[in-house]
Amino acid sequence: MDWADELAASVSGPQVVNDSKTPSGTVHVGSLRGPVILDTITRALRARGIETTLLYGVDDLDPMDAQALLTPDAVEHEMGRPLAHVPDQAGDCHASYARHHAQVFIDTFAGLGILPDRYYWMSDIYPTGAIDPYIRLALDRAELVREIYRRVANVQHPAEWHPIGVICPTCGKVGTTIVTRWDGELVFYECRADHVTWARGCGASGWISPFGGNAKLPWNLEWAAQWGLFGVTIEPGGKDLSTAGGSRDRSAAIAREVFEIDPPLNVPYEFLNIGGKKMSTSKGRGASAHAFTEVVPPEQTRLLFLRPRPNSAIEFDPEGTDAVPRLFDEFDKLAAATAGREVKGELPAGYESIFRYSLLDPAADVAAEAAAFRADFGHLALLVQVPGVDVDGRVEAEKGSALTDRERAVLVERVRAARAWIATYAPERARMTVRDALPIEAGALEPDQRAYLAALAAAAEASPPVAGDGWQALIFSVAAGVGLANGRAFSAIYLAFLGRSNGPRAGWLLASLEPPFVLERLRDAADIKEVAR
RNA sequence: GGGCCGGUAGCUCAACGGCAGAGCAGCUGACUCUUAAUCAGCUGGUUGAGAGUUCGAAUCUCUCCCGGCUCACCA
Known part of the structure; x- marks a missing residue:
């Protein structure tokens, strides 16, 4: 994360960081990279004691040019009118189409801890005569101007x-x-x-x-005018704008030659690719902003966007991969390192900055956040699939003491994320389901494992365990009784119920099921191939 | 056609002129109640190709190949 701190170190004097957006429709996840970069730069500048103003503009006098969100009879009348003058199609009390859609992204920004000092609306600014x-x-x-365009x-x-x-x-x-x-x-x-x-x-x-x-003014001139009007010194731009001869070049030339001002420092940034392709709302779940923010909380989203240098494209494919759990793992690793705990593997340069800038609250107590206990996402993703499991209890036991309020809030967020991940992106191997019938994979059970399952059934019937820990104790004691290694005892249970050799804590899994079903399944698995033997 | 970014282990990436590395995945092993955890270990590479500069190149230069995005209408 040297990039933001390096940038902050390279400037002097008060800074005005700016970006603006045309409120033409909904925000997709990839388009959040710009705002996150903007905010990270602002935080880095302020961290160096540089007086910094963060502005965000709404280009709401731009013409309506996307008819997808208009009702058919509105197209003829509304297309080409300023977005600020188009009625809100959603009919939810916004003054205009522009206000409605701008509100969507302003809310999104706030949710990501991005808090501009001021939003400005071009529809408010033109009437003042400032332009x-x-x-x-x-x-x-x-x-x-014509010559510059040429x-x-x-x-x-x-x-x-x-x-x-x-x-x-x-x-x-x-x-x-x-x-x-x-x-x-x-x-x-x-x-x-x-x-x-x-x-x-x-x-x-x-x-x-x-x-x-x-x-x-046309777009390129309006942009340059904003720079002059607000004294913008730094403005990141997506690579669609930053290409040679593109909007940025035109606006910069207009700023210098027509308005006679210096254009701001550009920070060109690449986009977010999903599976090597540009993300687009029409290409499935990986691209859906809504699904994404359901699964990836704000701090992990910030991390995703601010960790790589802006000029490198981000490859992120949540669909059917462990990319989401790994993002959590990386966050936790940064937290651990920042708190001074030992971590496995290498740490990126400036890991403390990466962690600090990933935090939702810019004024957060970094040391306290770093030290806070966070349950492993992968582990939670399993726990939430076991019916009736006491997740809070499990996590507190893991921590070894009661959770603080903050830790409890993090847990709530992660449990919600884990559930959403299992429901959407998670690969099949992360999903755990108790099979209705004896899994075919149970055929791999060895004779001593089958004997164990039979013994376990007998013991459970003789003295029914009451809860998860009761089952867990029984699993161990029966294993000891028949002289079976614990690992093989557990894998026998998993094979019998889940068709796989591992799974979530077996005692709690069995406790969550109907007792007669458990006994029947244990015996079925114990009997398998008994004849063939 | 122009521009930008990238191509390093199965995946995601680091190293940016000085012994090619990490995480995850995979494989071994350990563990009588954290069992998809934890711990120990192992496997895995002609750094896209070729040429050049250099004592030394993943790193610098050039050419090419491949992938992606983007601009050339508007914003």
């Missing part, structure tokens, strides 16, 4: 094109208009039916003031 100086510069230097991005705008998008006073659309003239106070706009393929303009035209919220 007007930038609009004037852009229009006065329209030829320069030079930097190889994009050829018509000679009449001006870098401003008027919100059509007739139909309210911003995506459909083009400005062809500027007289120093007013612009001449046309709302064209065929300006873009995804929205249809109304055909209106006329002279209008581009100031005070009547118009918005």
